[in-house]
Amino acid sequence: MSDIQRAGTTRRYSDFCVHNGVVHCVEVPPDETADVTTQTAQMLASLERYLIAAGSGKDRLLMATLYLVDMADYDAVNAVWDDWVPAGTAPCRACVQVVRLANRGWRVEVAVQAAVG
16 A cells, blocks of 8 residues: 655645545635636646646646636636647546536636656
8 A cells, every 4th residue: 555645734625645656636726806817827837836746747637627617718718728738748638517616706626637757
């Protein structure tokens, strides 16, 4: 059995967890008042810092699930996503609409798994 590495752990969540060579991370926008393009860019920049801290990177993504409160934001989110993910390294990905996210100002949230090493 391998150990689980956690970082930024609070009573409720960890910034990321690593187990069996895979990092698991969920990220939300830091600015709930920004438009969806800004929220997505900020969220992905933060996610990238966590991936690097875990010994991974955006070119090592295996799976991503994007949560949107409005599918009208899909194209704007994809424009930022497509610029962020290095060419030829796109992960498996799902995008779903939700009624709302935990913070009413968030328009997007992402959950990812990425290879470490």
